[in-house]
Amino acid sequence: MADMTPVRTKMPEQDPRVRNKNFSEVALGYTPEMAVSEAQRCLNCKNRPCVSGCPVNVQIPDFIAHVAEGDFEGAYKVISMTSSLPAVCGRVCPQELQCEGKCVRGIKGESVGIGRLERFVADWHRENGKDKEVDIKHNGKKVAVIGAGPAGLTCAGDLARRGYEVTVFEAFHIAGGVLVYGIPEFRLPKSVVAHEVEGLKKLGVNIMTDMVIGKVLTVDEIEKMGFDAVFIGSGAGLPMFMGIEGEDALGVYSANEFLTRINLMKAYIDGYDTPLKKMERVAVIGGGNVAMDAARCAKRLGTKHVYVIYRRGEAEMPARREEVCHAKEEEIEFRFLCNPVRVISDENYRVTGIECVKMQLGEPDASGRRRPEPVAGSEFTVDVDAVIMALGTSPNPLLTNTARDIEVNSRGCIIVDENMQTSKENVYSGGDAVSGAATVIDAMGAGKRAAAAIDEKLKNQK
Amino acid sequence: MYRIVDKKVLNSAVTSLTVEAPFIAKKARAGQFVIVRADEKGERIPLTVSDFDPAAGTVTIVIQAVGLTTKKLSALNIGESILDVAGPLGCPTEFGDAKKAIIIGGGVGCAIAFPQAKALYNAGADVTVIAGFRSKDIVILEEEMKAVSNNLYITTDDGSYGERGLVTDVLKRLLDSGEYDLVIAIGPVIMMKFVALTTKPYGVKTIVSLNPIMIDGTGMCGGCRVKVDGKTKFACVDGPDFDGHLVDFDELMRRNTLFREEEAHACRLEAQNNG
Numbered sequence: 001m002a003d004m005t006p007v008r009t010k011m012p013e014q015d016p017r018v019r020n021k022n023f024s025e026v027a028l029g030y031t032p033e034m035a036v037s038e039a040q041r042c043l044n045c046k047n048r049p050c051v052s053g054c055p056v057n058v059q060i061p062d063f064i065a066h067v068a069e070g071d072f073e074g075a076y077k078v079i080s081m082t083s084s085l086p087a088v089c090g091r092v093c094p095q096e097l098q099c100e101g102k103c104v105r106g107i108k109g110e111s112v113g114i115g116r117l118e119r120f121v122a123d124w125h126r127e128n129g130k131d132k133e134v135d136i137k138h139n140g141k142k143v144a145v146i147g148a149g150p151a152g153l154t155c156a157g158d159l160a161r162r163g164y165e166v167t168v169f170e171a172f173h174i175a176g177g178v179l180v181y182g183i184p185e186f187r188l189p190k191s192v193v194a195h196e197v198e199g200l201k202k203l204g205v206n207i208m209t210d211m212v213i214g215k216v217l218t219v220d221e222i223e224k225m226g227f228d229a230v231f232i233g234s235g236a237g238l239p240m241f242m243g244i245e246g247e248d249a250l251g252v253y254s255a256n257e258f259l260t261r262i263n264l265m266k267a268y269i270d271g272y273d274t275p276l277k278k279m280e281r282v283a284v285i286g287g288g289n290v291a292m293d294a295a296r297c298a299k300r301l302g303t304k305h306v307y308v309i310y311r312r313g314e315a316e317m318p319a320r321r322e323e324v325c326h327a328k329e330e331e332i333e334f335r336f337l338c339n340p341v342r343v344i345s346d347e348n349y350r351v352t353g354i355e356c357v358k359m360q361l362g363e364p365d366a367s368g369r370r371r372p373e374p375v376a377g378s379e380f381t382v383d384v385d386a387v388i389m390a391l392g393t394s395p396n397p398l399l400t401n402t403a404r405d406i407e408v409n410s411r412g413c414i415i416v417d418e419n420m421q422t423s424k425e426n427v428y429s430g431g432d433a434v435s436g437a438a439t440v441i442d443a444m445g446a447g448k449r450a451a452a453a454i455d456e457k458l459k460n461q462k
Numbered sequence: 463m464y465r466i467v468d469k470k471v472l473n474s475a476v477t478s479l480t481v482e483a484p485f486i487a488k489k490a491r492a493g494q495f496v497i498v499r500a501d502e503k504g505e506r507i508p509l510t511v512s513d514f515d516p517a518a519g520t521v522t523i524v525i526q527a528v529g530l531t532t533k534k535l536s537a538l539n540i541g542e543s544i545l546d547v548a549g550p551l552g553c554p555t556e557f558g559d560a561k562k563a564i565i566i567g568g569g570v571g572c573a574i575a576f577p578q579a580k581a582l583y584n585a586g587a588d589v590t591v592i593a594g595f596r597s598k599d600i601v602i603l604e605e606e607m608k609a610v611s612n613n614l615y616i617t618t619d620d621g622s623y624g625e626r627g628l629v630t631d632v633l634k635r636l637l638d639s640g641e642y643d644l645v646i647a648i649g650p651v652i653m654m655k656f657v658a659l660t661t662k663p664y665g666v667k668t669i670v671s672l673n674p675i676m677i678d679g680t681g682m683c684g685g686c687r688v689k690v691d692g693k694t695k696f697a698c699v700d701g702p703d704f705d706g707h708l709v710d711f712d713e714l715m716r717r718n719t720l721f722r723e724e725e726a727h728a729c730r731l732e733a734q735n736n737g
Contacts, residue, residue, distance in 0.1 A: 171680055173499055173506075173546040181682075210548035212680055216485045237682040241694065248687060248694065248713060250720050257683035265505060265677065273530050274505040274677075275724035349716045396681055398699065 002043050006109030009038040011116055016329035020299045023185045023268065026326060027091075030120040032070070039067035041105060042112045049102035050114060055445030056089075056154070057082045060099055060114055067117055076125040079118060084157035084200070085150065085444060087126060087192045090119025092183060093441045094320050126195055134203060139163040141458050144227040146213045146399065149177020150440045151233030151431025153200060154447030155454075160203040162455050167227070169211040172264065177235055179440065181264040182256075184293050186300070190263075214399035219406065219427060228461070229426045229454045232406075232414060233447060234399050236432035240391040242285070246343030247389075251277070251351030255286070255294045255390035262297050279386040281305040283354050285340055286390035287317040292324065294388045295332045306332050307382060311339040311359050311372045335382070337361070339374065343387055353381045393437045411436060419457075420450040428454055463543040467520060472602040476526050476570050477536040478512065479544075484519030486511075486549050492577040493555030493671060493703050496523065497679040499546035500534040507531050508676045508698070510574040510648075511550060521547070524573030551679040552702045555669065557581065560644035562588040564636060565611070566629050566657055568649020569595060572603050574671060575648045576610070582644075583610040590642075591615070592632045594653065598623035629653065630660045637664045644669070647706060651715050658706030668706035672697045674717055689713050 012028040013019075019026055030038065042064040050060040059078050066075035079086045095101070095115035103111030143159050145152045148170035156166045174180055176193045201207065211217065213234070222230055239254035241247055261267040265274035282303050284295040287310035298306045308327070310317060313336050317324060328334070337359040344353040358378035361370035395412045407415045407423040413436050414429040416422055422429050430446025432438055468480035486496060495510045507529075513522035527536040538544065555578055557563075563582050567575030572593045583589045591611040595601050596619045608614050615632045616624030625632065629649075636642065637660070645668045647657035654670040661668045674686040674697050681699040688697050689710035695701065 171548065172678070173548070210546050211485070212548055212551065215549065215551055215680075216489055237678075237680070239682070239684045241684065241687075243694075248689060248717065250716060254684040257677060257685045260677055260683055266503070272503045272505075273500075275721040277721070277724065349713075398680055 003037065003040040005041060008041065008110045008113040008116075009034045011113070016326075016331070019186065020296070020330035021302070023300055025189055026186050029123055030116055032072070032124070035067055035072075035117060035120040036070055038113050039064045039117055042068065043104055045104055049104065050099040050112075053098040053100075053102040055098070055441050056448050058099075058118070063121065064112065064114070064117060067121060072121055072124045073129050075121045076129055079121060082448075083444070084154045085196045086118055087122035088150070088179060088188060088196060089441055089444070090115050090117075090122055091188050091192070094439060096321065098441070126192075134161070136161065136204065137163050138165065139459070141165070142167070142227045143454060143458075144169065144222045144225075144230045145233060146219075146222075146230065147171075147177060147233040147235055147431075147433070148175035148197070148207060149233055149235050149431065149443065150179060151235070151433070151443035151447035151450075152177070152231065153197065154444040155231045155233060155430070155451045156205045157200050157203060158448055158451035159454060160200065160205050162451070164455075164458075165204070165206075167206045167208060169213050169217070169222075170207060170209045171212040173209050174264075175207050175209065181260045182290065182293070183440075184259065184263055184297050186296070187293070212398065214402045219399070219403040219424070223426075228458050229428065231447070231450050231454065232399065232422070232427065232429040232433055233431045233443070234396060234433045235443075236393045236437040237396045238394045239389065240393065241389055242340060242391065244340060244342055246345055246351075249343050249345035249349050249351050251345075251386045252343055253386065253388050255284070255290045255388050256393065258294055258388050259290070259297065268301060276301070277386065279303045281307075281384040282386045282388060283307045283309050283340075283382055283384045284388045284390055285309050286392070287312065287319055288390060288392070289319045289323055291390035292319045292327050292332075294390050296327055296330055298386075298388070299330055299332060305384075307335050307384070308332055309335045309338050309340060309354070309356060309382070311337070312369060313337055313361060316361075316369045337372065339372065340387075341379065344381065351385055351387055353383045354387055355379055355381050393432075395433050395436065419453040420446065421453065426457070463545060464547040465543045466538055466540050468522075469538070469540050472524070472573075473600045475528070475600070476524060476573070476602055478522055478524045478573065479535065479538065480513075480520050480522045481544055481547060482519055483521050483547050486547065487514045487519045487521050488516045490514040490521055490550040491554035492581040494550035494552050495679070495702060496521065496547050496549030497551060497676070498523065498531075498535065498544055500531055500538075501545050504534065504545065505531055506546075506677050506679070508551070508673060508679055510671065510673070510702070512573040512576055514577075521549075524570060526570040548679065552698060553700075555581070555646070555671075555703050557585070557587075557644065558667070560587050562640075562642050563644040563646065564590045564592060564633065564642055566592045566633065566645065566647040566649070566653075567594070567607075568629060568647075568653040569600070570602070571649030571653075572607065575646065576603055576606055578646050578648070579607060580610040583612075588612050590636065592617065592629045594618075594629035594649065595623070596620065628656075630656050633657060633660050637661065637666065642666055645706075646671075651711055651718065654706060654709075655711035658709070658711070662707055669703050670706040670709060671702050672704060672709070672714060673702065674714060675720060688717070
């Protein structure tokens with residue numbers, strides 16, 4: 001009989017006033033007792049709505065049943081049948097829109113904490129479990145994966161388990177993509193990502209770093225190296241700017257640059273060479289998860305005032321609720337319905353402020369959200385010494401510029417058919433490179449579907 | 463890991479390192495750069511490829527020891543390795559069908575101007591090189607540049623070698639006395655600015671190679687944005703070569719000062735650690 005407590009087991013967290021000064025993980029994870037207790041809230045429904053909400057099809061009630069019995073290793077086995085990166089998903093998936101959003105317990109109370117349980121199981125396995133030697137029968141076929149982010153790593157893992165010899169080409173000096181350069185340590189410890197990457201290497205996946213495909217090799221040249229298929233998971237890495245006056249002043253950064261300096265290059269840790277400027281007051285422009293990450297990083301660097309400036313209202317923010325709550329607890333200051341019109345700088349071209357205009361919400365636009373419109377004459381200035389633009393990203397044309405036979409749409413996104421194949425035979429793509437900026441789990445789902453499609457195609461080829 | 467197979471000390475501050483990087487060597491062309499990370503805690507910095515040998519699988523980079531990373535790199539020896547070298551990045555220089563060109567290098571910029579001169583000279587163009595230095599003791603690559611040019615002019619600020627004066631003095635004289643269809647200038651931003659100002663009245667196409675602050679070198683960070691013809695461009699993917707008559711050099715000089723205090727700080731710490 002399920003535990004009918006209407007609220008979920010609370011996740012222990014670092015105190016907000018402590019954690020906004022360090023980069024350690026915010027959520028501390030369940031203890032085994034908490035996990036078992038939370039798992040007992042699962043009704044083990046026959047029709048499994050939660051599974052239908054999972055882009056990688058984790059058999060959720062099955063793994064939770066193992067947790068409820070204290071069989072954590074058994075739970076891990078269930079998850080790892082379909083998910084390559086459970087410790088990552090348990091932390092960064094928007095579960096409230098996916099598995100948990102469909103949970104029956106959510107109708108009359110709080111849904112089962114599926115993400116928290118997934119994280120617990122993955123962490124437990126990392127610390128206590130044993131990876132058995134995987135017995136893979138090689139099929140003699142080779143697949144190249146471009147990009148070691150969530151889409152590429154998932155695709156690589158799935159293909160390696162099916163017996164393919166997989167080589168991953170990564171442009172940066174370490175694997176992980178957005179998991180290492182974008183998402184901060186306090187949401188996703190880099191040791192967790194490194195562990196998942198090590199797991200793939202144990203499956204025989206070969207990862208080549210420092211390989212900027214489109215420059216050092218073209219897709220055609222990769223095919224000529226003897227690969228039977230290619231998967232492109234190059235993400236959406238190009239930052240957008242607003243195009244307003246003063247945007248090239250000293251102290252205006254893209255969120256990509258700011259986060260990369262911190263997360264990938266570890267500029268905040270003594271002994272690392274990458275520089276970072278000390279800031280007193282920062283404006284982060286945008287309302288998505290990347291804006292929350294940038295704001296919370298800025299706070300942790302000792303910035304006195306961090307403002308998030310967003311042109312719509314709080315209800316329209318695309319960021320996860322949990323991230324917004326965490327940011328508020330950490331004393332991030334929100335300025336809703338404001339839009340920057342100009343960056344102000346001093347005689348040395350260093351940022352001193354940002355001029356904004358107040359906005360009001362009009363009729364719904366193409367996204368279904370009410371369109372923000374400027375209120376005439378409402379301009380005001382926020383004093384800041386740095387501005388971080390977190391306005392979204394688009395796919396990088398570096399690769400497709402040297403592969404003209406791979407069709408892209410007007411936004412530079414790679415076009416694929418229902419089997420994830422591009423306009424070029426045996427070249428597949430998925431993740432942000434296809435969809436434009438989206439979530440880690442969607443990219444993983446795409447990598448997974450592409451791996452299945454590649455397998456389907458190649459296993460029938462002699 | 464990218465093993466160093468040759469090292470030449472060109473002057474007291476400038477070192478040339480040749481590293482094994484077979485994939486890059488096969489693809490590199492004049493004007494392109496690599497992103498280098500010296501060690502595990504190192505930063506990523508862009509360095510222009512100054513020579514490449516596809517057969518040997520090596521690329522050569524020339525480093526002026528001005529900051530923490532360039533000092534670390536300069537201290538490396540043959541047999542040691544650079545942790546990361548990624549490239550070739552940026553667009554290769556587009557020489558068009560230039561028949562008579564002037565290539566201008568300022569200081570360590572000569573190391574980057576060298577492959578340009580070599581490419582044009584090997585393509586049969588008439589190549590004049592103007593190489594500017596502060597003084598005689600820091601003159602580099604004289605023999606190499608002589609080998610890939612029809613005329614080589616060396617200027618020094620103090621007159622201790624070659625002609626006393628600035629590269630633009632020689633440039634103006636040449637433009638007054640002959641027809642040229644291309645000028646390429648590589649060196650300090652201030653030099654490139656004045657080269658572009660000098661050639662503008664003559665209407666000679668002028669290419670400059672920019673080297674702003676970068677992290678990834680693939681268009682991802684936007685740190686390298688420069689204003690060209692009033693539009694924001696990313697030097698790493700749209701450049702590093704641009705039309706010198708359209709670049710906002712003053713803004714570039716300002717942007718390059720962003721981390722000046724932090725870099726000076728890091729160098730001081732380094733000096734303390736070394737005793």
